[in-house]
Amino acid sequence: MIELLTELLSYTFVVRALIVGVLVSLCAALLGVSLVLKRYSMIGDGLSHVGFGALALAMALNLSPLEVAIPVVAVAAFVLLRISENSRIKGDAAIALISSSSLAIGVIIISYTSGMNTDTCNYMFGSILAMSKSDVILSVAVSIVVIVLYVLFYNKIFAVTFDENFTRATGTNASRYNTLIALLTAMTIVVGMRMMGALLISSLIIFPALTSMRLFKTFKQVVISSAILSVICFVAGIVLSFIFSFPTGASVVVINLLMFGIFSAIGLLKKKY
Amino acid sequence: MKLISCEGVTIGYDGQRAVNKVSFDLEQGDYLCIVGENGSGKSTLVKGLLGLIKPQEGSITFNGIAPNEIGYLPQQTVIQRDFPASVGEVVISGCLNRRGLLPFYSRAEKDRAADKMKQLNITDIQKKSYRDLSGGQQQRVLLARALCATEKLLLLDEPVSGLDPVMTADLYQLVARLNQTQGITVLMVSHDLESAIKYGNKILHMKTETAFFGSTADYLKTEMCQRMMGAKI
Numbered sequence A: 001m002i003e004l005l006t007e008l009l010s011y012t013f014v015v016r017a018l019i020v021g022v023l024v025s026l027c028a029a030l031l032g033v034s035l036v037l038k039r040y041s042m043i044g045d046g047l048s049h050v051g052f053g054a055l056a057l058a059m060a061l062n063l064s065p066l067e068v069a070i071p072v073v074a075v076a077a078f079v080l081l082r083i084s085e086n087s088r089i090k091g092d093a094a095i096a097l098i099s100s101s102s103l104a105i106g107v108i109i110i111s112y113t114s115g116m117n118t119d120t121c122n123y124m125f126g127s128i129l130a131m132s133k134s135d136v137i138l139s140v141a142v143s144i145v146v147i148v149l150y151v152l153f154y155n156k157i158f159a160v161t162f163d164e165n166f167t168r169a170t171g172t173n174a175s176r177y178n179t180l181i182a183l184l185t186a187m188t189i190v191v192g193m194r195m196m197g198a199l200l201i202s203s204l205i206i207f208p209a210l211t212s213m214r215l216f217k218t219f220k221q222v223v224i225s226s227a228i229l230s231v232i233c234f235v236a237g238i239v240l241s242f243i244f245s246f247p248t249g250a251s252v253v254v255i256n257l258l259m260f261g262i263f264s265a266i267g268l269l270k271k272k273y
Numbered sequence B: 001m002k003l004i005s006c007e008g009v010t011i012g013y014d015g016q017r018a019v020n021k022v023s024f025d026l027e028q029g030d031y032l033c034i035v036g037e038n039g040s041g042k043s044t045l046v047k048g049l050l051g052l053i054k055p056q057e058g059s060i061t062f063n064g065i066a067p068n069e070i071g072y073l074p075q076q077t078v079i080q081r082d083f084p085a086s087v088g089e090v091v092i093s094g095c096l097n098r099r100g101l102l103p104f105y106s107r108a109e110k111d112r113a114a115d116k117m118k119q120l121n122i123t124d125i126q127k128k129s130y131r132d133l134s135g136g137q138q139q140r141v142l143l144a145r146a147l148c149a150t151e152k153l154l155l156l157d158e159p160v161s162g163l164d165p166v167m168t169a170d171l172y173q174l175v176a177r178l179n180q181t182q183g184i185t186v187l188m189v190s191h192d193l194e195s196a197i198k199y200g201n202k203i204l205h206m207k208t209e210t211a212f213f214g215s216t217a218d219y220l221k222t223e224m225c226q227r228m229m230g231a232k233i
């Protein structure tokens, strides 16, 4: 085991992936609690697909992927938030429309420029080889910004998640904090997408929160548990992917699924006895 | 001093008027009870006052009170069935509007929340999950949160619904005490006409339009009031 770890850590790309991955997992888990509880999970999914389109575009134009994707996805976050705030029922459909369109456009751009190859597969399902040094620096910076903002605005985020109307009625600008949540999510998704893949990144957001809610009953406990779980699952996923050469994103998701199963089982047992 | 003045306020949903040309004033220290049948626009008016719904016509003016100095108890709080939040977390979230942009709660706010929980007899359930409480307990938690949010004006939309008789009496006592000793202005929507008359100094009777607005003493003289009281006895 120790040998395996030393071997792992002797590769620069693994170390890079671990640093970025741990930070992104933390961000995703923190935001995930609010997104799941506010029923914004669809937004996460939509944003990752928009991100995929943006990445494809950046590749085709030979631009830095993150620098294109971050602003594009941030704008999309604004739009999706407005859509789901204004029309509860049609919102879902509208988000699905935007997300599948972005995916389709992305795929067409890719097949036109470089053809469907391993790169495409990596974008969709994630790879830890994808990151350059400048990507890593930008990713770390973005993740730290997300975490710091989350901690500073934790109480506000709780309030708008629990009861938006009350928060608004008592003089807090709830829309501002909804927008904050959406923007932080956008940044997290873009940064995590290369590693986890456009199709799988939203599970990084949803799984830890859902898993923690099986066992824990206060907001703080759920947030802390999600953060810890998310990091553990990510590291375990990387190890799994290294040993069996599975795609990274898929391995992380499978570990998350396993944890969800375990927590659900414990939750059921606790209820019974 | 006039705290709130409403003039010709009209609020509607999809073209249908729920509140039609309602005017009233709320002076500092008032205890105003809003009464009226189901669907007469009481909750809609309250939401209009709070800025949750925009009035189509008319004006609502606040004097010497900012939006972040208002406490509110909604009639219905749609909270997801399995939302993980402890009673303590919910109550202290009422203190949020005193923090402005500052992060975290200070000692003062924690003490404030503890004090309100004590007043409402929920100190011993503060670690419990909100979703596991009975309806009446949840109502008390939300009331404690509303009290945390204000020292000036309390808007209560049917605060006693779901409370047992002892708790109901306690709540009326508590609100009256806050009104008399701390000078908190109260606006309460209620179906309990007797208590409205007993505690309120002003009555607004809604029938989409204003059916009556004035002092409780004047209200007692109206036929409308006598009929409603008669129906009770």
Ligand SMILES: Nc1ncnc2c1ncn2[C@@H]1O[C@H](COP(=O)(O)OP(=O)(O)OP(=O)(O)O)[C@@H](O)[C@H]1O
Pocket: B013, B014, B017, B018, B036, B037, B038, B039, B040, B041, B042, B043, B044, B045, B075
């Ligand atoms: N969200 C909504 N959308 C459409 N119509 C609404 C909505 N909320 C209320 N209404 C309508 O507005 C009218 C007034 O409703 P409101 O909730 O203000 O009544 P209320 O006096 O508070 O009644 P209750 O005593 O039952 O609480 C009703 O006819 C109702 O059907």
Ligand SMILES: [Mg+2]
Pocket: B042, B043, B044, B075, B157
């Ligand atoms: Mg009502």
